[in-house]
Amino acid sequence: MxxxxxxxxxxxxxxxxxxxxAIMKETDYMKKPTFLKNFWEGFKEVLGRSHVIKGLDKCDFSPIYDHLMAERDKKKALTKEEKAAIKVQKDAAEAKYKHALVDGRQEQVGNFRVEPPSLFRGRGEHPKMGKIKQRVYPRDITINIGRDAPIPEHPYPGQRWKEVRHDNTVTWLAYWRDTVNPKEYKYVWLGATSSFKAESDLLKYEKARKLKDYIDDIRKNYKRDWGSSDVRRKQMGVAVYFLDKLALRAGHEKDDDEADTVGCCTLKVENVECVPPNHIKFDFLGKDSIRYENTVDVEVPVYKAVEAFTKVDARGKRKGLRDMVFDTFDATDLNKELKALMDGLSVKVFRTYNASITLDRLLAEMEEAEDAYAGKTVDAKKADYDRANKEVAILCNHQRAVPKTHETSMAKVTEKLNAMREEIKALEEEHEAALRAKGKGKNPDAIASKLSKKMTALERAELQAAVKEDLKTVALGTSKINYMDPRITIAWCKRNEVPIEKVFNKSLLNKFHWAMDVESGFRF
DNA sequence: TTCCAGACTTGGAAAAATGTTA
DNA sequence: TAACATTTTTCCAAGTCTGGAA
Incomplete structure (x- = not known):
C-alpha cells in the first residue's frame, strides 16, 4: 500500500x-466516521508505535484493492472444467465436517466453519463497526462431544481445545466468545433439517396454535385493562394490544455499545405520534435498524392512553422525547405476565401466531372467493400464494434494500412490454385487413389465434412486472422460513393440486420434512 | 428478586449457483 | 456461450427468552 x-x-x-x-472500498461503511475511527484504532495497534503510517487520511489502499480484484477476476476467468475441479476438491475436503452422529443418527451440521478474521460490520449506527474481529484458534473454542467420542483434530499443532465437554442438555457442538462483543457467544449448531431443530419448530407452531384458544380471553383482558387505574396494568394492556394487532417484537433494553433500536416495550415518546381522532403513527428503528413506519387506527381508549403515556410517567413526571412510552415494565416483566395468561406464552408467540393465522385466513379467503379454485392454473395459484405471503411479510415488517439492478432491469422490462404492445397493435391491423380482404389475403383466424397468444403473453409479462415492482422492498423469505406454519402451505398445496416444489425450494422441503404428511384439511 | 450468562431463533446482505437471454 | 437476471445458500449480526447464580 x-x-x-x-x-x-x-x-x-x-x-x-x-x-x-481495502476490500470494503465500495461499501457505505467507508463514509461512516465511526467505522473509520474504530478501524484506525485497531490498525494503529497492529502497526505498532513507531510506524511510518500515522493516520488514515494519507493511506492509499488501492494497490491492495486492485490486487484483490485481480485475484477475483482470475478466479472468474477459469474455464468451466477448472472451476468444477476446484469445487470437487473443496467438497471433498469439507465432507467430513458436514455431519455429526447424534444419539446414533446422522445429522447435518449447520455452520461448521469458524468465522474468519474481518472487520465487524454492525448494522445501522453500530458503535463498534470497523473493529477488528480477531482470528479464533482451537484454544478459544469449547467443543461438545459424546463421552466416548474421540476428540476431533484441528490444524494447529501444539494447541488444545479450550475445553472438551460432554453436555447432553444443550444442542450446540462448539462455541467461542466473539472478540468484538466478548459478552456474546458464537455457536456451531446442527442444520435446520436436524431432529432437534425440527422438534422445536413443531413445538413453536403448536404453541402459536394454542394461542388461538386463549386469544379471546386475552383480548377481553387487555380491553378491560385499558380502563384500569393502575398505570402498570393499563400500560401492559396497551402493549399486549400492540403485540396482538401489530405483531411487534418484544424490545429488550440495550447497552450503549449497541445500535439504538427499539421494540414494543422500549418504544420511546419520539417513536409514536397521536394523530386525532384515533390514529397512532409509529416510526422507529427495529431489529437490524430496519425502519418501522405505520399509521394505525386504534380504539379510542388506546388513543387516549397512549396520549397520556407520552406526556407523563407513572409518578406524574413530564416525559421527554427520549423517555419510554411504557415506563412501568420491561420485556421480561411482560413475558412473566403473559405466562399467567397461557402456559409458555411469550411475546414472540404473538408474531408467529399472527403470521400463521394471517396466511391461513388469506389462502382460505382466496379459495372461497371462486368456485372451482383448484382448477385455476398453477401459476395463478402461486401468484395468490405470493400475495398472501407478501401481506404476512408486510405485517412482520420484513424489508429489504431495493436491489441495485432494479431500476435498470425495470426499464428493460418496460421497453419489452412496449414492444409487445406494438406487436399486438400491428397484428390487430393485420387482422382487420385480412377480414376486409374476405379470403383473398391471409387467413384471419390464424392471425386471431396468434393475436390471442400474444395478448396472454403480454398479460403475463405485465403481471410479472407489477409483482416485481411491488416486491422491490419486501422480503418474502423470512416469514416463509420462520413464521408461517409450513403445514398451512402444504395442506393448501394438497387441496389445490399445486406441486409443493413450486412453493418450497429444496432447503425448505428439507427443513419442513416434519410437516409433509399433514392432511389436506389442516387449518392453523 | 434481580441480574445476566447462556442458548437458541430470527434477519438482511452478499456470495454462489442456477436460469434466461441476446 | 457469455452476459445478465433471478434464486438459493451462506454468512454472521441481532434479536428473544429462560434459568440459575448472586
Missing amino acids: LYDGRPVELTAEQEEVASMF
Whole structure:
C-alpha cells in the first residue's frame, strides 16, 4: 500500500488487516466516521508505535484493492472444467465436517466453519463497526462431544481445545466468545433439517396454535385493562394490544455499545405520534435498524392512553422525547405476565401466531372467493400464494434494500412490454385487413389465434412486472422460513393440486420434512 | 428478586449457483 | 456461450427468552 504517496512494507499480520479494510472500498461503511475511527484504532495497534503510517487520511489502499480484484477476476476467468475441479476438491475436503452422529443418527451440521478474521460490520449506527474481529484458534473454542467420542483434530499443532465437554442438555457442538462483543457467544449448531431443530419448530407452531384458544380471553383482558387505574396494568394492556394487532417484537433494553433500536416495550415518546381522532403513527428503528413506519387506527381508549403515556410517567413526571412510552415494565416483566395468561406464552408467540393465522385466513379467503379454485392454473395459484405471503411479510415488517439492478432491469422490462404492445397493435391491423380482404389475403383466424397468444403473453409479462415492482422492498423469505406454519402451505398445496416444489425450494422441503404428511384439511 | 450468562431463533446482505437471454 | 437476471445458500449480526447464580 501507499502512505503519503510512497510504498510501505507491511508484515503479514499488518497486511491482513489492511486487506480487510481495502476490500470494503465500495461499501457505505467507508463514509461512516465511526467505522473509520474504530478501524484506525485497531490498525494503529497492529502497526505498532513507531510506524511510518500515522493516520488514515494519507493511506492509499488501492494497490491492495486492485490486487484483490485481480485475484477475483482470475478466479472468474477459469474455464468451466477448472472451476468444477476446484469445487470437487473443496467438497471433498469439507465432507467430513458436514455431519455429526447424534444419539446414533446422522445429522447435518449447520455452520461448521469458524468465522474468519474481518472487520465487524454492525448494522445501522453500530458503535463498534470497523473493529477488528480477531482470528479464533482451537484454544478459544469449547467443543461438545459424546463421552466416548474421540476428540476431533484441528490444524494447529501444539494447541488444545479450550475445553472438551460432554453436555447432553444443550444442542450446540462448539462455541467461542466473539472478540468484538466478548459478552456474546458464537455457536456451531446442527442444520435446520436436524431432529432437534425440527422438534422445536413443531413445538413453536403448536404453541402459536394454542394461542388461538386463549386469544379471546386475552383480548377481553387487555380491553378491560385499558380502563384500569393502575398505570402498570393499563400500560401492559396497551402493549399486549400492540403485540396482538401489530405483531411487534418484544424490545429488550440495550447497552450503549449497541445500535439504538427499539421494540414494543422500549418504544420511546419520539417513536409514536397521536394523530386525532384515533390514529397512532409509529416510526422507529427495529431489529437490524430496519425502519418501522405505520399509521394505525386504534380504539379510542388506546388513543387516549397512549396520549397520556407520552406526556407523563407513572409518578406524574413530564416525559421527554427520549423517555419510554411504557415506563412501568420491561420485556421480561411482560413475558412473566403473559405466562399467567397461557402456559409458555411469550411475546414472540404473538408474531408467529399472527403470521400463521394471517396466511391461513388469506389462502382460505382466496379459495372461497371462486368456485372451482383448484382448477385455476398453477401459476395463478402461486401468484395468490405470493400475495398472501407478501401481506404476512408486510405485517412482520420484513424489508429489504431495493436491489441495485432494479431500476435498470425495470426499464428493460418496460421497453419489452412496449414492444409487445406494438406487436399486438400491428397484428390487430393485420387482422382487420385480412377480414376486409374476405379470403383473398391471409387467413384471419390464424392471425386471431396468434393475436390471442400474444395478448396472454403480454398479460403475463405485465403481471410479472407489477409483482416485481411491488416486491422491490419486501422480503418474502423470512416469514416463509420462520413464521408461517409450513403445514398451512402444504395442506393448501394438497387441496389445490399445486406441486409443493413450486412453493418450497429444496432447503425448505428439507427443513419442513416434519410437516409433509399433514392432511389436506389442516387449518392453523 | 434481580441480574445476566447462556442458548437458541430470527434477519438482511452478499456470495454462489442456477436460469434466461441476446 | 457469455452476459445478465433471478434464486438459493451462506454468512454472521441481532434479536428473544429462560434459568440459575448472586
